[in-house]
Structure formats: structure tokens, C-alpha cells
Amino acid sequence: MSLTRKRENTINFSPGPAALPDEVVREARENVMNYKGLGLGVMELSHRSPEYTALNLQTQDLLRSLLHIPSNYQVLFQQGGGTAQFAAIPLNLTPSEDTTADYFITGMWSQKAAKEGEKFVKVNHVLSKADGGYMTIPEQSQWNLTPGAGFVYYCANETVHGVEFPEPPDVGSVPLVCDASSNFLTRPIDIAKHAVVYAGAQKNVGCAGVTVVIVREDLLGKCRPYTPVVLDYAVTAKAKSVYNTPPVWSVYILNLVLKWIQKHGGVEAMERNRVAKFQSLISVIDQSGGFYRIPVERRFCSHVNIPFRITVAGEANSDLEAKFLSDAAALGLVQLKGHRSVGGIRVCLYNAISCEDVQKLASFMSHFMLQNRN
Amino acid sequence: MSLTRKRENTINFSPGPAALPDEVVREARENVMNYKGLGLGVMELSHRSPEYTALNLQTQDLLRSLLHIPSNYQVLFQQGGGTAQFAAIPLNLTPSEDTTADYFITGMWSQKAAKEGEKFVKVNHVLSKADGGYMTIPEQSQWNLTPGAGFVYYCANETVHGVEFPEPPDVGSVPLVCDASSNFLTRPIDIAKHAVVYAGAQKNVGCAGVTVVIVREDLLGKCRPYTPVVLDYAVTAKAKSVYNTPPVWSVYILNLVLKWIQKHGGVEAMERNRVAKFQSLISVIDQSGGFYRIPVERRFCSHVNIPFRITVAGEANSDLEAKFLSDAAALGLVQLKGHRSVGGIRVCLYNAISCEDVQKLASFMSHFMLQNRN
Numbered sequence: 001m002s003l004t005r006k007r008e009n010t011i012n013f014s015p016g017p018a019a020l021p022d023e024v025v026r027e028a029r030e031n032v033m034n035y036k037g038l039g040l041g042v043m044e045l046s047h048r049s050p051e052y053t054a055l056n057l058q059t060q061d062l063l064r065s066l067l068h069i070p071s072n073y074q075v076l077f078q079q080g081g082g083t084a085q086f087a088a089i090p091l092n093l094t095p096s097e098d099t100t101a102d103y104f105i106t107g108m109w110s111q112k113a114a115k116e117g118e119k120f121v122k123v124n125h126v127l128s129k130a131d132g133g134y135m136t137i138p139e140q141s142q143w144n145l146t147p148g149a150g151f152v153y154y155c156a157n158e159t160v161h162g163v164e165f166p167e168p169p170d171v172g173s174v175p176l177v178c179d180a181s182s183n184f185l186t187r188p189i190d191i192a193k194h195a196v197v198y199a200g201a202q203k204n205v206g207c208a209g210v211t212v213v214i215v216r217e218d219l220l221g222k223c224r225p226y227t228p229v230v231l232d233y234a235v236t237a238k239a240k241s242v243y244n245t246p247p248v249w250s251v252y253i254l255n256l257v258l259k260w261i262q263k264h265g266g267v268e269a270m271e272r273n274r275v276a277k278f279q280s281l282i283s284v285i286d287q288s289g290g291f292y293r294i295p296v297e298r299r300f301c302s303h304v305n306i307p308f309r310i311t312v313a314g315e316a317n318s319d320l321e322a323k324f325l326s327d328a329a330a331l332g333l334v335q336l337k338g339h340r341s342v343g344g345i346r347v348c349l350y351n352a353i354s355c356e357d358v359q360k361l362a363s364f365m366s367h368f369m370l371q372n373r374n
Numbered sequence: 375m376s377l378t379r380k381r382e383n384t385i386n387f388s389p390g391p392a393a394l395p396d397e398v399v400r401e402a403r404e405n406v407m408n409y410k411g412l413g414l415g416v417m418e419l420s421h422r423s424p425e426y427t428a429l430n431l432q433t434q435d436l437l438r439s440l441l442h443i444p445s446n447y448q449v450l451f452q453q454g455g456g457t458a459q460f461a462a463i464p465l466n467l468t469p470s471e472d473t474t475a476d477y478f479i480t481g482m483w484s485q486k487a488a489k490e491g492e493k494f495v496k497v498n499h500v501l502s503k504a505d506g507g508y509m510t511i512p513e514q515s516q517w518n519l520t521p522g523a524g525f526v527y528y529c530a531n532e533t534v535h536g537v538e539f540p541e542p543p544d545v546g547s548v549p550l551v552c553d554a555s556s557n558f559l560t561r562p563i564d565i566a567k568h569a570v571v572y573a574g575a576q577k578n579v580g581c582a583g584v585t586v587v588i589v590r591e592d593l594l595g596k597c598r599p600y601t602p603v604v605l606d607y608a609v610t611a612k613a614k615s616v617y618n619t620p621p622v623w624s625v626y627i628l629n630l631v632l633k634w635i636q637k638h639g640g641v642e643a644m645e646r647n648r649v650a651k652f653q654s655l656i657s658v659i660d661q662s663g664g665f666y667r668i669p670v671e672r673r674f675c676s677h678v679n680i681p682f683r684i685t686v687a688g689e690a691n692s693d694l695e696a697k698f699l700s701d702a703a704a705l706g707l708v709q710l711k712g713h714r715s716v717g718g719i720r721v722c723l724y725n726a727i728s729c730e731d732v733q734k735l736a737s738f739m740s741h742f743m744l745q746n747r748n
Contacts, residue, residue: 010413039384
């Protein structure tokens, strides 16, 4: 069966690359063939042109303004996604493989970061190994921090396991590094508490191909001699993120999304939406008497990526989950399948998902439960 | 003065990001908001979706078919442009910093590659330093090759200086590495003579954000322990270029351009166009009695990036060059300014530039000469 769906009848809950606001996609469409009346499209714009220079700098300024970034931080654009930053972080922040770096492992992404980190530093695990999956963040008294560590790394929100830090961990004076990819600009973040905050664009602020890196200036210029120049923060900063050809289209989309966020009330409005959207969803789950079950402890339950199981007699039931996905898709509620490593359902409530979108999902979920609960 | 140009009245000679074929940009516009009737746009497609999986593999197959790539080579997509490959090449192909690698320096890009290479290998210059710029490639008897070198590196076509290798250098059994960014798919290339051929997409085959890397399989799996995983060829190959989130949009555009090349007769047709376009341009220059002057020796003069000066009494005249650029722009012939390091004019004849486009430029150049020659 070949299915044709209209955009207006589709709600895309993809974990990333994720939904973009309609306004953004519409404006992008207008500029694919002719940007600002130049006679050529955005993708065909030289990165040394005055138009790209303006776009690039304006995008950095928008981030500064939306996140209230202090003046002693640089805003960089690099390529390679968060996975490139797994290497860039130790390469830029630590002098040698003898340096110890502390990693909070709270899900798949911080685990991957630590694995890559092992190439470059001695990785110390701040938390003892999670038994039976990632469902909580142990309290501070149980943290195993290394005095004088090169840095402390955490993933603000785990896209796969749905574990979110309510606030940045307090690690004293050790440089704190945050992977903010999946909750970037869904809530305020105190940049000044961090050495580095980075985020791939393809979840909350754009399309794949560009990574935002916010780094404190005094940390620049100390990278290891064998750092590929494209990952050298100091070189990227000095060149205002055009040392070599940048991903022009991805920066353009980032620019459009940031303007959209600004127009719609900034990060503060995204924060209000985030809370409202989460409440819509969680109230259905809480009132389901265990039919929908979130494994993560509530205090650390992500507001952005919510994985849950559908249960029968207390056990996750993959047949019913398959039916849920298929019934949802028939209503245009798509990309709800949980990550292959955890199964079940995952709802991603990034910025482009509206309160109305979540209400439609919540309403479907109530209906599905009534029809399918024994 | 604010100027508004129509696309159909504009010919974009940008060195890159460069012009894309109208057909490609039009199709991209159709799919920004809804791809294949999925109800969501290309940028919003999960990289684990069946649709992206098919797109990704089809794109690799198109490259295999268009370039007749032997079966013992892998086709990879990485990020970071050619500049990331400057590091990836020595990291993947050589075991340690004690390895010597040979570099042909024939212009700015191979010079940059060698500079980055110095972080990872002992760089040996195959050619003695060029006096007064890059204008030729010395003959084979003057090459200083290292027996048993880790690899030999060359840039098939220098975008800034306009020096192009007529054919790959014969370096015996040492692994040969080619930066083909600016003449990729403008002519056939014998992949089997190479260990690695790579190209940033934003000149001849797409938009910025993705780099094509074609690598011989027996070279995989030997990278240095401190290679960032995003640059590890073996990991990229094993994951079919979706180890982490790929630049979905850029791969999509690459796919469209490759289909466009296929539809219009393949690399063999691009080759015929390349020769015809170069002849159109060069005949005006040759008949100008020195008014237009190409510094590069004819045999090595790029067919793709042609830098030239406009002279008065035998001397390059930047006032006249400024007038040339301004008169050309008034006719919709844009992005003709030479690179800031060499000045003058540069004409880029990538695949998206048609024979008619070049005839319009040639006609303007004849007219400009008649009006401005003393």
C-alpha cells in the first residue's frame, strides 16, 4: 500500500532529525531557488559573500541573545554532530592521555561519549554502573568525582533513555561540559556554570549538519598537537566559524529556527510550552493505572524524550506496542517507535511540537487505552 | 541601491558553494515540506528511517556507477569538508608521526593539506618550491619521491591557482591520495590508480556539508588510536555512513545532482561539456592579444577554475578588473572575482554551468575588451 500523507495531517515525533516549524520550512522553500533576490539560492551562496557573512554572524548573535550567553564565551559552529564533540572535548580541554576526566553516564549518549573519551583521557565514571538500565541519577553524596579532573562531562538529556538533569550538576571548580543536544533551547541554561555547552542542531534548533559549541574563552588555544584543525576550538573561534567551507544550508536553517524561537517568545516561552506539553502527556500516563509505564524515576524523567512501555498484566507487550504505532500512524502521529536498544514507545517533544500536537497524541492515547486494556 | 535579480537572469560562477542545476533546486524545493508523501520534509526524516536508508545507499550506488568504482573500494560520506580529510588521510593511512608522506604542492589547497599533514606525518615536498606562484607542474624527472612513503598526496585541481593535473601522477606502488573536490565528476578518473579519492560536494556534486571519500578496502581498519571516530574510515564504512546522524539534506542534494548527471549522459557527457566550455572561454582569452592573461602554463591550466588578469600595457590592472566585475554583474554574470590571495578574475566552470552560460560570458568578454582596450 502506497500512502500519501499531507503535511498538515502529520505530526512528526521523530527523535532527530526532527520536525521543523512549518513557518521555517515554508521560508526555506522560498529561498531554495533565490535568496534575498540575489538570483541564486541559499545553497549556492559563497561562504565568503557578504550575505553569508551576515547570516553567520547574525546566527551567533541570536544564540547569544536567546541564551543570555556571557561575553567571555564564544559561539562556534562545527560539523560532525555530537559524536565529533566526543573527541573535540578532550582534545581541546586536556593536555594528555594521562589526564583524568569525569563522566556522568546516565544513558546511551554519555556512554558513547565516554567510550570515545577513552581514546584521549583516563575516563572516571562518576556514577556506579546502573543495574537494569538507566532510570535515575543518584544523589550527590554518591558521586565519585576526581579532584583536579580535566573536566566533568554530562549529557543534560538522554535522548534514548529519557533521563534529564533537573539542573547542571555542581562539580565545584572543575570545567563542566554539557551535551545539550536534545534539550537545547527547550529551557534556560546557565552558561556561566559551564566550560563548554554543545548541541547538534537536528533536534531543537535546525537540521543535521551543524553543531553549536559554546566555549569559555580562557579554554581556547590549548588543544593537543594532533587535533584535526576542523575540531580546534581556537581556530574555529578566530575564523568566526568560517575557517573552511561551513555547512551553509544547515546554518541557514539554524538561523531561521532561532528567529522563530525569538518571534514566539524566546527560550522562556519554549520553557512554558515544555512544561505544558509534558503535563498533557504525563497526565494520560499517570491516569492509565500502569497501562502506560515510564521506567524512569519521575524527578529525572525527561520532558523532551519520554520513553514508555505498554503493559498487559504488568509486563511490556510488544504486540500491543506495534498496534499502538500502527493506529497512531493511521492518524498521522508518526515516528513514535522507541529506540531499538530499549523498545517500546518514545515521544519526543522538541520545540517544533506544539501544545495542540501533544493534546492530539494524549487524546489518541486515552482512546487506545480504553479500547485495548483488558 | 537594492537590486533584485531573477534566477533565470543570473549565471553564478561561484568557486563554491557553487551553482546547482535548476532541475535539482526545483526538485529540492518540492521536497522541503513533504518528501515522497510522507507528510514531512527531507530535513525532518530520521536517518534510521527506511526512506533515508534507501536514499543513502542509492547515492553510494550512483557514485559507483557514474565513476565505475571497482568493487574493492568503499564509498563513504563524512563531514568537515576537504579540511577534515587533511587530517583523516594521515590518521587512517599511516601508523605514526615517524612516517614520511609525499605531497605535491601545486597551489593553495595542497599547501593547506601539507600544513595540516605536518601534525601527523613527516611531510616531504615532491616539487621544489614554486617561485612567483603556482603556474606549472614540473616534469616527472624532477620529482622528489620517497621510496616506501606512507602515501603520496596530490590535489587534482587547484581551485585558487587553477593548476590541474592532466592525469594522476605515476608514483609506483605507494598509495596515491587525490583531493578531487573541484574537478570531481567533470572528467573520468581511474579510481584503481588511487588509495583514496575524496571530494567536498559543494562544487560539482551538491551543497556544502558532505564529503565523498572513496577508499580501497585493504586500507581500512589501520587508523591511529587517537583518530576521532567520525574520521575513522573503517567505522564509517561498516556503518554505511550512518554511524551517527549524517547531514541528511546534503546527502539528499548530492543524490539529486548525481541523478541529474546520470540523466544528462554521465561523466562522459560532463567531460565533453568540460572541453567545450573551456574552449569557448580560452578562445576569447587567446584572441585577446594579452588583454586577458592566464598565468598558468597551458598544459596544466585548469578546465574548471580559470584565473586570469586583465592587463594594460602588460601589467595587471585592478581598476579595469573592478569594472569588469561590475559590468559583468550588471548582466547577471556573478561571483567572478578572483581569490583574495591572487586577485584578478576567476571563472569556475563546474558541471552546473552550461555551454550556453559560457558563451554568454565569452561574448561579454569580447565586448568588454573592445570597449576597454586602449
